[in-house]
Amino acid sequence: MLIGDVARRSGVSTRMLRHYDALGLVRPTGRTVGGYREYSAEDVRRIFHVESLRSLGLSLKQIGRVLEDPAFTPSTLVGDLIRRTEERLARERELLERLRAIDASAPTDWQAVLRIVELMRGLDSSSASHRQRAVLTPPEDVPVPAELLAGAVLTESDPHVAGALRWALARAGGDGVTTLRAGLRSQNVDIRRRAVLAIAQMPEAPGAAAVLTDALGDPDPVVRRHAALALGRQGVAAAVPTLVGMVVEGVNDVEAAEVLGTLSVDPGCTDRVTTALVDELDAPTVDAATRIRLAQALVEVAGAAAQDALRRLAHDDDATVALVASALVGVLRERSLEERTGEQS
Incomplete structure (x- = not known):
């Protein structure tokens, strides 16, 4: 089978097939009288093997090692792929959250976008004082997205910064309760405690009462107590x-x-x-x-x-x-x- 036929049947471009040949990854077993590449059925199967492994995220070098060494065990390589994929997904989720936060602020120009990005960088600072300053001195003329503040509340461990974040969130309006509700479903008890404290400071927000009522059944007594105090006052x-x-x-x-x-x-x-x-x-x-x-x-x-x-x-x-x-x-x-x-x- 000539290279053009293989390309049509496999979906792999002729350019990529030549690249595979140059790397020694899939070399056609024959040549025509005119010197054209001629692929056997076994060659075509190897091409499909290469494409399958590429779909898992393996590099061409890794694929060559897998195909050439029958004794090579996949567990280590697959485990590494899982770890790298999880890291990539975490980065992409973080990027998605940032983009949504920017979109929620309804920026009118790129200066407004840059001011929100500046706030995000302040909230990501390793210095608690810098994070607190970012909360208490937000960008001028730019509404701070409640979702951004709510997300920061769930991860903030410093009590002073956390208090400032809850204060800002209670005054920001928006739909921060949705993010906090997700925090109350976390397996991490510290995150649930941060979430219920924040909702307790905004009990009149839409959906807050229902979330706090659900929190009365939380396995953690601290979460239950904060919810009860907030609901009782209401x-x-x-x-x-x-x-x-x-x-x-x-x-x-x-x-x-x-x-x-x-x-x-x-x-x-x-x-x-x-x-x-x-x-x-x-x-x-x-x-x-x-x-x-x-x-x-x-x-x-x-x-x-x-x-x-x-x-x-x-x-x-x-x-x-x-x-x-x-x-x-x-x-x-x-x-x-x-x-x-x-x-x-």
């Missing part, structure tokens, strides 16, 4: 069990008690909050320190049932619990007196 009753758990465990219990008090102002949530706290008080294993924390939470809660539970604690068998509860009952009396005085005036 009046979402689904946060009550986690908030009560924080009081029982003594983790951010003062903050959790304040949020429970805010939730209890809603008549539709009062009984749920009170019942959850009282149920914990009645648990057979509850210790004195936990009863004190529950008492401190009950004083924040609206409604007569919470007050009755607090008065019951004033007669607790533990003297310290009874003393604290009695003092809190006194706080309730003073509060009630002030309210009546205010109404009369």
Whole structure:
């Protein structure tokens, strides 16, 4: 079979076939009387082998080694190809994210593009102070894409820079929640924690409440607590069990008690909050320190049932619990007196 026929049947150009011949990769086994290359069926099969290996990303030199050395094992070479391909894909994904961020800023000219690129370079700096400065002094007259800030939030480990990024993201608008939602699905718990902290600072953003509600089921307690505090401040009753758990465990219990008090102002949530706290008080294993924390939470809660539970604690068998509860009952009396005085005036 002559070179032109091989080219038509294999899809490999005659120029490439000559290149293969020059490299000794696929040499035709025969020549015509006129000196033209003549390929056998075995030569054609070798051409297809070469093309198959090229499709995997092997260089022509590597392909020659594979075909000439039957003892050559593919595992090392394939493993190297996998690693290099993963690195290339990571670079391309990073490039794609950068391009999308630039596109989201709706640049009107190339100067605007360059200013966004400058911001990206600042966020990629190895210096935390440079990254923070990039966040707090963004390019003038160029809207900072929320997606860019959200992506930076998920990877930022410095607490000061992370705080600046969350602050900027909360004010940027846009659809940063989408990127943060993806972060909450990460296997890396640190990324999930960064994501929930950022969403907690933008609870009114579209979709934020739904994402935070899903986060209440996260396996990490820190993620659950941040989500519960943010949802509770928004009046979402689904946060009550986690908030009560924080009081029982003594983790951010003062903050959790304040949020429970805010939730209890809603008549539709009062009984749920009170019942959850009282149920914990009645648990057979509850210790004195936990009863004190529950008492401190009950004083924040609206409604007569919470007050009755607090008065019951004033007669607790533990003297310290009874003393604290009695003092809190006194706080309730003073509060009630002030309210009546205010109404009369």
